[in-house]
Every structure is written in structure tokens, then in C-alpha cells.
Amino acid sequence: MSKSSDELGAELYELWFAGERRLPAIAEEFATAASRVGGSMNGESAFWRPSELSGPYGAARGPWVSFRDEVYDILKETADNLDLTGEALSLAAREYAKTDRAAAAKLEQLKHQNADVQILD
Amino acid sequence: MSYEQLMQHAAEIERLAVKGALEQKGFVYDPHGNPHAPTDIGEQGAQDIIDMTAKQFSDVQSMFSPFASMPDPNAFGGMRDDMLAAMRELSTGQTPTDPITGLGVEANITLDAMGGVGDALLDWHGKAAETFKLNFVEPFDSFTRNQFMLVAILKGGIEAEQEIWKNARANADKIAHDAITALEHMGDCGKNDWTMLFTVGASVAAVGATVVTGGTAIIALTAVGAASQVVAAAAPDDPPKTQFSGETAEAVISQVREALSTLASEIRKQEQKIASAMTSCSSYVVAHRSSFVAARPTLAGATASTVRDSQSGLGEA
Numbered sequence: 001m002s003k004s005s006d007e008l009g010a011e012l013y014e015l016w017f018a019g020e021r022r023l024p025a026i027a028e029e030f031a032t033a034a035s036r037v038g039g040s041m042n043g044e045s046a047f048w049r050p051s052e053l054s055g056p057y058g059a060a061r062g063p064w065v066s067f068r069d070e071v072y073d074i075l076k077e078t079a080d081n082l083d084l085t086g087e088a089l090s091l092a093a094r095e096y097a098k099t100d101r102a103a104a105a106k107l108e109q110l111k112h113q114n115a116d117v118q119i120l121d
Numbered sequence: 122m123s124y125e126q127l128m129q130h131a132a133e134i135e136r137l138a139v140k141g142a143l144e145q146k147g148f149v150y151d152p153h154g155n156p157h158a159p160t161d162i163g164e165q166g167a168q169d170i171i172d173m174t175a176k177q178f179s180d181v182q183s184m185f186s187p188f189a190s191m192p193d194p195n196a197f198g199g200m201r202d203d204m205l206a207a208m209r210e211l212s213t214g215q216t217p218t219d220p221i222t223g224l225g226v227e228a229n230i231t232l233d234a235m236g237g238v239g240d241a242l243l244d245w246h247g248k249a250a251e252t253f254k255l256n257f258v259e260p261f262d263s264f265t266r267n268q269f270m271l272v273a274i275l276k277g278g279i280e281a282e283q284e285i286w287k288n289a290r291a292n293a294d295k296i297a298h299d300a301i302t303a304l305e306h307m308g309d310c311g312k313n314d315w316t317m318l319f320t321v322g323a324s325v326a327a328v329g330a331t332v333v334t335g336g337t338a339i340i341a342l343t344a345v346g347a348a349s350q351v352v353a354a355a356a357p358d359d360p361p362k363t364q365f366s367g368e369t370a371e372a373v374i375s376q377v378r379e380a381l382s383t384l385a386s387e388i389r390k391q392e393q394k395i396a397s398a399m400t401s402c403s404s405y406v407v408a409h410r411s412s413f414v415a416a417r418p419t420l421a422g423a424t425a426s427t428v429r430d431s432q433s434g435l436g437e438a
Binding site: 003034052071081096 | 196210385410
């Protein structure tokens with residue numbers, strides 16, 4: 001049995017909410033994590049010491065920085081994937097809505113009705 | 122006595138060494154701190170001996186100088202806090218715990234919103250929707266937990282570095298303190314000896330940080346942390362202990378030189394432990410990147426013309 005327009009509208013709303021609200025919120029957490037990890041480069045001068053003590057930066061700094069950069073890339077890539085997938089779900093909701101006027105109306109009604117709903121509700 | 126006064130202590134060591142060496146050559150110091158030679162060597166002869174003795178110990182301050190500019194453990198605090206802040210962002214599950222220190226990290230409930238994303242896609246069966254659910258939504262917690270572990274390993278490395286310099290500064294200070302005491306007591310009865318415990322040599326401890334690979338396999342990466350903070354670590358090395366003794370100023374200064382050399386060597390060894398752990402973890406992550414970040418979903422590249430497609434989109438409504 002095919003879906004009613006109301007059912008489709010409700011599903012499109014869930015897609016839209018996931019794409020417009022949930023995924024960007026999650027992506028932001030990863031972007032913030034990436035930013036904090038990457039931002040640590042501002043403190044790297046803490047490793048400085050005189051040449052007699054394996055200066056200027058010692059044995060640990062290079063490998064730590066390389067690993068830090070790798071972890072930064074992983075977090076940034078995760079944030080980007082989440083953002084782009086969110087955009088795709090939001091786009092999908094709009095594109096499917098174009099195929100069913102009643103479903104589109106239901107989608108808009110739910111968006112309006114649930115304007116205050118939080119991502120974890 | 123404190124580390125910040127290390128160069129003042131070095132100057133005092135030099136002064137005491139010269140004084141001790143001159144006294145051993147028969148010089149007597151008056152209450153104002155001026156040396157007076159035995160009467161039979163003449164004024165010029167006395168001055169030559171004083172100059173030669175001063176020259177003999179003129180490198181004492183330069184011996185200490187590099188150790189007076191060691192990294193400040195507190196200067197690593199910003200980097201450490203950055204890592205902890207990132208861990209809080211990535212903290213999932215019921216009782217997320219820092220694998221290095223065992224401390225709890227408050228869970229980030231925003232990440233729970235991924236459950237709602239999965240629910241929104243339940244009725245969509247296009248190939249891109251299915252693979253997104255399978256490769257991204259379902260293993261989301263595992264990916265996030267693994268990423269949390271990587272940041273925890275970075276934090277452990279910084280905390281280990283902090284511990285090295287905290288101990289190194291205390292050890293340098295103690296070397297100076299012991300030298301002053303030894304020089305002040307050279308003329309006393311009994312053996313003039315002292316023991317130096319190089320606590321810096323037990324600064325870094327190894328600890329396992331587990332990550333999930335291939336769905337269920339658990340791999341323990343070798344991480345490091347500050348020995349005073351780690352949990353479930355392999356037994357840390359005993360800090361090297363050296364017995365020193367010296368009955369002359371020359372002998373005491375020679376022992377100080379040896380102690381400073383040992384200190385530099387122990388710092389190098391401890392930093393190498395951090396370097397090895399970071400290199401090893403980094404190599405593992407590069408070789409097993411798919412355990413730490415999901416492949417870019419096909420959906421992420423969807424366009425208006427493909428997003429409803431049964432292969433590259435969500436499929437039939």
C-alpha cells in the first residue's frame with residue numbers, strides 16, 4: 001500500500017529535521033573538537049629548550065605534532081561529512097516535497113508546529 | 122631554594138668551590154670574605170693562585186645555564202586543556218573515561234542526536250541511504266569512541282611531557298642544593314657523600330588505550346601518560362639513583378657535572394618514550410584509518426538531480 005500524502009509529509013519532516021537540525025548540531029561538536037585539537041599548535045613553543053637539552057624542541061614534539069595533525073584531519077573530515085550529509089537530507093526533503101503538493105503542505109505545517117522542538121526531543 | 126633561583130645557586134656553587142679550593146691551598150678567609158694567602162708566597166704569587174683557581178671553576182655557571190631554561194611544565198597547560206575540551210566534545214556512552222588517567226569525562230548528549238538521524242532514514246531504502254545507515258549511523262558510536270581515544274592519547278603525551286619538566290626542574294634544583302651542602306661541609310669530619318634520585322627517570326609511564334576495529338576486534342594502542350597520574354600502567358621504571366662523594370672542591374664540581382649530564386640523559390630517554398608512543402599510534406591510525414573515520418557517504422555528494430535516485434539517493438518515497 002503506498003503512503004498517504006500525510007505520511008510522506010511526516011517522513012519528509014523527519015528527513016528535514018535530521019538534515020537541518022540534528023546533523024549540523026552533531027557536525028558542530030566535531031568541528032569544535034577539531035578546532036581545539038588544531039588550536040593546540042599555538043602552544044607548541046612550550047617545547048623549546050637550549051641545544052644542550054636536545055633543543056630546539058626535543059624528540060617528542062615532532063611525533064606528537066604529526067599525530068595531532070592526523071587526528072585533526074580525522075575530526076575535520078567527520079565534521080564535513082556530517083555537514084554535507086545534513087545538506088543532502090534537507091535537499092531530499094525539498095525535492096520529494098516537489099512531487100506531492102499535499103505532502104509539501106504537511107511538511108511546512110510540521111516545521112511551523114514544531115519550531116521549538118530541540119534536537120534531542 | 123627553588124628552581125627559579127638556579128643561576129643564583131650556580132653562582133654560589135662557583136663561589137664556594139673557589140673558596141674551598143683556596144682553603145685547601147692554605148688560604149684563610151677573613152670575616153669580610155677576602156682570601157689571604159700563606160705569608161711565604163708573596164702578593165703576586167697569591168693573586169696568581171686566586172686567578173688560576175677562579176679560572177678552574179669559571180664554567181660552573183655555564184654548566185647550569187641550559188638547565189635554567191628548561192621548558193615550563195605549566196606552559197603545556199593550554200595544549201592539555203585543548204585536548205580535554207576536544208575529549209568532552211567526543212564523549213559518548215554511559216561512563217566515558219579518560220583511558221590514561223581513569224578520570225570521568227562528562228558525556229556530550231548532543232551526539233545522541235545521531236539516533237534520531239537513523240530513525241529518520243528507517244523508511245528510505247535507496248542504496249545511498251542504506252550505506253549511510255550501515256557505514257555511518259550504526260558505527261557512529263564506535264568511530265566517536267575511537268576518536269575520543271586518539272585525543273586522550275594526545276593529552277597523555279602532553280601530560281607526560283609536563284611531568285618530565287616538573288621532575289627535571291626539581292632534580293636540577295636538588296643537584297644545586299646538594300652541591301652547596303657538599304661544598305659547605307668539605308672540611309667536616311666524616312665522609313662527604315650524598316645520594317641523588319633522578320625522579321625525572323620515572324616520569325613517563327606506558328598505558329594501553331583500546332580502540333575498536335573491524336566492528337568488534339579490540340586493539341590496545343600503547344599510549345603514555347604522566348607516571349603520577351596513569352591508571353593500570355605497566356610498572357614504571359625505578360628512578361635512577363646515584364651515590365656521590367667528594368672531599369675536595371674539584372671532586373664535588375666533577376660530581377655536579379656528572380649529575381647534570383645524567384639529568385640531561387634521563388630527560389632524553391623519557392622524551393623518547395613519548396616520541397615512540399606517538400609514532401607508533403600515528404602509524405597505526407594511518408594504516409587503519411577506516412577504523413577512525415567513516416568513508417565519505419555517497420549521500421554527502423547528492424544533488425537535486427540525484428537525491429531521489431535509487432543508487433545515489435534515498436530511493437522511492
